[in-house]
Amino acid sequence: MKRWTLWVPLALFALFCAFAGWQLSRPKDEFVESTMIGKALPEFDLRAATADRPALATRDFLDGKPRLLNVFASWCVPCAAEAPQLEALRRRGVDIVAVAIRDRPDDVAAFLARYGNPYSRIGADDLSEVQLEIGSSGVPETFVIDGKGIIRYQHIGDIRPGDVSMLLTKLEDVR
């Protein structure tokens, strides 16, 4: 065997590592983005999901103030995981409204009592109708809605601590 052939495996492997590293460093958009971004919220008028917060309708978004619309459910574990981040956003003065998906009032109340209640309004979406109309495919998801009721940004999955400042910037951008 020639000496140089002994280095062929290492060279091939280096090539593989280079490719794999380059692939990993590329951002991958594997989420299904809502086609509703840039469009107005659909018309809806949901009943209140709990006794101690008002209900939610499209007209509540038209007051000129940007806010977050959080899609959550009491039966969803990542929703509990993002609760501290929502609370942090609320303390920074962000108005957060929510849609509770396929939930019971008692369960929602118990969930909020346990993990905190950062919401100013909570609508109950018993059949995921509003959820589907705004282009959300799971829980939790968070939308940035501008003061005219137009969907500006969609965050899929739970809000991680690193996402808080990103969401604040997005809200600032649409002001």
Added chain:
Amino acid sequence: MIAELGLAALWLAAALAALQLVAGILAQRDSGASLAMLARPAAIMQGLLAAFAFLMLLVVFAQTDLSVKLVAMNSHSEKPLIFKLAGAFGNHEGSMLLWITIMALSGALIAALERRLPEKTMLATMAAQAFVGLGFYAFLLFSSNPFERLPQPAPEGMGLNPLLQDIGLVFHPPTLYVGYVGLSVAFSFAVGALLTRQVTPDFARAMRPWVLGAWIFLTLGITAGSYWAYYELGWGGWWFWDPVENASLMPWLAATALLHSASVLAARDALRAWTIMLGVIAFSMSMVGTFLVRSGILTSVHAFAVDPERGTFILVLLTIYIGGALLLFGLRAGTVSEGERFSVASREAALVFNNVMLSAILGVVLLGTLYPLVTEAFNVRVSVGPPYFNPVGALFVFPMILVMMVGPLLRWRRDTISRLAKPLALVAAAMAVGLLLIAVLSPVGILPLLGLVLSLGLAIASLMPLRGRKLRLLPIATWGMIMAHFGIAVALFGMASESAFSQEKLAAVKVGESASVGPWTVVLADVVPTAGPNWTALEGRLLVSYKGGTAKEIDPQSRNFWAPPQETTESALVTRWNGQLYAVVGREAGPGRWQLRLWWKPFVPFIWYGGVLVALGGVLALIGRVAADLKRRNVKSRSALRRTEKAA
């Protein structure tokens, strides 16, 4: 408390791995010789601690402790106990813990049992095993802690993917993992031998049983995985060339080549550098496979842990371990002489040919798996499937099978083909008759035709080594080889037959109506709702009869799981000696009509019978090798005893 115990055990095990590494390195010099005594106990203790940590994970899953994040994300209180336990490794963190546990346990086993190698080589081997282990401990502890607690316990778990709630999952991943990770021992042996320049027949003999053990599990794991995909996914196929399947096939191919080249090294002191290379490659393929699946750079139906951050971590580990081993190989292999020479017609030459073919198949599979990754660089999305893998793989499989027929009949070092004229003529005649019969009876594609004929030839040829031998005196390891080669013939027959003769029928039938596929008549007797512990289902009551014989009831289901919500199809099978009827019930197709999907697959179970035979052949070979080793050790110690008596 239990989770914390597990975590503490993991940290301790990692610390012991560090100790094992340092002791193994320092003991290479005379000044550190006193540290040598630490390495073996450290390895054994490390294995026990890792096993303890894994046991603790099983306990938190059995108790459904929802304050542990992993349990909350992957289990559910209403799941049957066996699936709760299986859920412990049906996720990224748990399966990595299983990985490290097996790795530490195999390290403990070599530390406890292996006494043949020179002590310094053994210390270097244990240091290498600890070095690889440390990387995976770091991965587990810093980025994938399975024992992480939630700030607040979850009210209920999210459940386990219903496809995974199957008895197959309980055994398939651990089996496969023992295979993957068992190969780490071969990797460490290769690195240890390179470091201490001890690439000898003794090294091959010491490594062989470990490779054989891992290879048996890998064979069983792949066979079981293939059967699981066949009956659980409800697609009627048994191999999909999915990246994860390829990830399990590639280490198997490398390990198969390694077994054969280690035989040459053990028997004839040839192929030194090549054997070392394969030792490195086999475990590297396990790690590359894991990386491809976990990092998300390839999309796969199995990808349960897609996370670029983890991908980066594994890539760094790969670069250190595989890159380091290959660098060492480049530096040292040139100083390892190639060893004994042999002629073209010899057992060695046949084994070399087999090795080259296996490596080529490995290359074909690797290229096909990575190709989408490469084209994506140029923004072209492709998926590589059977149209590439089947013919290109066959290009190398078929010549390999031809040489497999001859190889075991050849003598070591030098032989003549003319000596084998008679048996080979017999095999060739059988294949010619088979070819004619099939060509006349039913037209089939060229690949299945060749597959059928070659499987016939190999089945006969694999029994040829029995010719003219006293069966009682034949070594057990030789029986193992015969059985494994015969198993390959059986599996190939199943694959070729499935591809050549399968019949499929898709029908929409009302209750009371019938459909037929091949020799089977299927009557949809009823469709009834039914329920299990965590699912509801529509169950089709099918009355099936073979060639108008007595009817038998089978009940395929379309299941709805509620945690997490997902639909699965549970196929129903009728196995006869000459094939399988495969039935799936689908949705309602119009009022009162139900979709029925039926397959008649002649001889398809032979694929898995063959796989089991191959694994059993491995078991026989392992028993034979270990028994021979023990005998040799006894003889040695007895002669040593005699010598000391004489001296006295």
